[in-house]
Amino acid sequence: MIVxxxxxxxxxxxxxxxxxxxxxxxxGEFVFLVGPSGxxxxxxxxxxxxxxxxxxxxxxVVGKNLVKMRPGxxxxxxxxxxxxxxxxxxxxxxxxxxxxxxxxxxxxTPRREIKKRVAAVLELVGLRHKAGAYPLQLSGxxxxxxxxxxxxxxxxxxxxxxxxxxxxxxxxxWEIVKLLSEINARGTTVIMATHxxxxxxxxxxxxxxxxxxxxxxxxxYGVYDDEN
Amino acid sequence: xxxxxxxxxxxxxGRGVRRxxxxxxxxxxxxxxxxxxxxxxxxxxxNFDAKAKELESQVxxxxxxxxxxxxxxxxxxxxxxxxxxxxxxxTFINKDQALQxxxxxxxxDPVLEGVAELNVLRESFRIHVQRPEQVExxxxxxxxxxxxxxxxxRRGDVxxxxxxTRALRIFSYALVGLLALGTVFLVSNTIRxxxxxxxxxIGIMKLVGATDWFIRWPFIVEGTLIGLLGALxxxxxxxxxYKWLADYTARALPFFALIPPLAILPRVSLLLTAVGVLIGxxxxxxxxxxxxxx
Numbered sequence: 053m054i055v056x057x058x059x060x061x062x063x064x065x066x067x068x069x070x071x072x073x074x075x076x077x078x079x080g081e082f083v084f085l086v087g088p089s090g091x092x093x094x095x096x097x098x099x100x101x102x103x104x105x106x107x108x109x110x111x112x113v114v115g116k117n118l119v120k121m122r123p124g125x126x127x128x129x130x131x132x133x134x135x136x137x138x139x140x141x142x143x144x145x146x147x148x149x150x151x152x153x154x155x156x157x158x159x160x161t162p163r164r165e166i167k168k169r170v171a172a173v174l175e176l177v178g179l180r181h182k183a184g185a186y187p188l189q190l191s192g193x194x195x196x197x198x199x200x201x202x203x204x205x206x207x208x209x210x211x212x213x214x215x216x217x218x219x220x221x222x223x224x225x226w227e228i229v230k231l232l233s234e235i236n237a238r239g240t241t242v243i244m245a246t247h248x249x250x251x252x253x254x255x256x257x258x259x260x261x262x263x264x265x266x267x268x269x270x271x272x273y274g275v276y277d278d279e280n
Numbered sequence: 281x282x283x284x285x286x287x288x289x290x291x292x293x294g295r296g297v298r299r300x301x302x303x304x305x306x307x308x309x310x311x312x313x314x315x316x317x318x319x320x321x322x323x324x325x326x327n328f329d330a331k332a333k334e335l336e337s338q339v340x341x342x343x344x345x346x347x348x349x350x351x352x353x354x355x356x357x358x359x360x361x362x363x364x365x366x367x368x369x370x371t372f373i374n375k376d377q378a379l380q381x382x383x384x385x386x387x388x389d390p391v392l393e394g395v396a397e398l399n400v401l402r403e404s405f406r407i408h409v410q411r412p413e414q415v416e417x418x419x420x421x422x423x424x425x426x427x428x429x430x431x432x433x434r435r436g437d438v439x440x441x442x443x444x445t446r447a448l449r450i451f452s453y454a455l456v457g458l459l460a461l462g463t464v465f466l467v468s469n470t471i472r473x474x475x476x477x478x479x480x481x482i483g484i485m486k487l488v489g490a491t492d493w494f495i496r497w498p499f500i501v502e503g504t505l506i507g508l509l510g511a512l513x514x515x516x517x518x519x520x521x522y523k524w525l526a527d528y529t530a531r532a533l534p535f536f537a538l539i540p541p542l543a544i545l546p547r548v549s550l551l552l553t554a555v556g557v558l559i560g561x562x563x564x565x566x567x568x569x570x571x572x573x574x
Contacts, residue, residue: 124492130486131488141487158490158495159494
C-alpha cells in the first residue's frame with residue numbers, strides 16, 4: 053500500500069527532515085508514528101499524500117510512483133487518502149453536513165450519492181444529530197469527528213491522522229482513537245502520528261519511532277518508548 | 281464539465297464578486313473607463329478614415345494644357361482621358377471659363393483689372409475618378425499625353441490627413457494599451473484578494489483531491505465577470521455618447537457628419553466586449569499564477 057525506499061527529504065532551508073528512510077505499510081494496517089517534535093513525522097505523512105516531494109529515493113502509494121507522477125495526477129492520488137490534523141481545518145461558515153459534503157462536491161460526486169454518504173458517515177462518527185450545527189458551536193472532540201467524517205466520506209484506502217488528539221482532553225482523545233480503530237476495522241489503512249504515550253501503549257499496534265529524520269524502531273504490537 | 285460543477289463555478293464567482301463588493305466595483309469601473317477611452321480612439325480613427333476617404337474621392341485632377349494647343353488635339357485628349365480606367369467624368373475649361381472662376385474666387389478684386397484682356401490662364405481639364413486609389417494612376421497616365429503641360433491633384437493634402445490619422449491612432453493605441461495593462465493589474469489584485477479570502481477552502485479542496493481546474497475556474501469566471509460588467513458599463517456610455525454626438529453634429533455641423541451610429545457601433549461593441557473579457561481573464565490568470573500554487 054505504501055512503500056518508501058531510501059527516502060531523504062531536505063527542505064529548501066537546508067533542514068534535513070528525513071534521512072534514508074525505508075519502510076513498508078500494508079493494506080489494512082494500523083500504524084502509530086511516534087517521536088519527538090522535529091523528528092520528521094509530519095514530513096513523512098506529507099510525502100505520502102504528496103504535499104512534499106522527496107529529495108532522494110522512491111515512494112509508491114496505492115501502486116503509484118509518486119516521484120514520477122505528473123502534477124495533474126496528484127488530485128486523483130489524494131482521493132485515495134483521507135487526512136486529519138490537530139487543528140481540524142473545518143470551514144466555519146458551513147454546517148457540519150456541508151463541511152462533509154464539500155469534500156465530495158469538489159470531486160464532482162453526484163448529488164444523490166453525496167446525500168447518502170454524508171448521512172452514513174455522520175452516523176459512523178455519531179454526529180447525525182448535529183448535522184445542521186456550525187463547527188464553532190461544537191466541542192473540540194466533535195469538531196475532530198467532523199474532520200474525520202470529511203476525511204473518510206470518500207472511502208479512501210488510507211487515512212492519515214497527524215496528531216489528531218493534540219488539542220483534545222484524554223477522554224475525548226480516546227473517542228477519536230476508537231473511531232480510527234473502527235475505520236481501520238472496515239479495511240482502511242490508518243497512520244497516526246502522535247505524542248499520546250498512553251494511547252500508543254494501550255493499543256499495542258505497530259509503532260514506527262523516529263528521531264532526527266531516521267526510523268529508529270519499527271515494532272509490531274509496540275509501545276511508545278523503547279523497552280530495551 | 282458537469283452541469284452541477286458549472287453551477288458551482290458560477291455561484292462561487294458571483295459570491296466572490298459580492299464578497300469584495302467595493303474592490304469589484306472599482307475594478308469594473310476601471311475596466312469601463314479603459315474601454316470608453318478605447319472606444320473614443322477607435323471611433324475617432326474610424327471617422328477620420330471615413331472623412332479622409334471621402335475627401336480623397338472628391339479630389340479633382342486638374343490637367344493644364346500647353347498654350348495654343350489646337351482644338352483637334354484638345355478633342356482627342358478629351359476622348360482619351362474619358363476612356364481611361366476609373367475616370368468618372370472629365371470637363372474642359374477654356375480660358376474664359378477659367379477667368380470667370382478666378383473672378384468669382386477673388387470676388388472682382390481690382391487686381392484683376394487689365395489682366396482680363398491678357399488672360400494668361402491656361403486651358404484645362406477637370407477629372408473626377410470613381411475611387412480614391414485611382415487618382416494616382418489616372419494622373420500619371422494623363423501626364424504623358426501630348427499637349428499636357430502640368431497635372432495637379434493636390435496629392436499632399438490627402439496624404440497628410442492619412443499620415444495624421446495614422447500617427448494619432450498609434451499614439452492613442454499605445455495610451456489605451458498602457459491603461460489596459462494597469463487595468464489588468466487592478467483586476468488581478470481583486471482576484472488575489474478573492475483567493476486570499478478562500479485560502480482555507482482552497483487548502484481543503486487540494487487535500488481532498490479537487491483538480492486544479494476545479495479550483496481555478498471560479499476565479500477565472502470572476503475575472504471574466506468583472507470584465508463583462510465593465511464592458512457593459514462602457515457600452516451604455518459609448519452608445520449614449522456617440523448617438524448624442526452624431527445627432528448633434530448632424531444638426532450643427534452637417535459638413536462634419538459622423539458615421540451613423542448603427543453603421544459603426546455594433547462592431548465597436550463587439551470589440552469592447554472582447555477586450556473587456558480579455559482584460560478580466562488576463563487579470564485572473566496573473567493572480568492564479570502568482571498566488572495559487574497548484
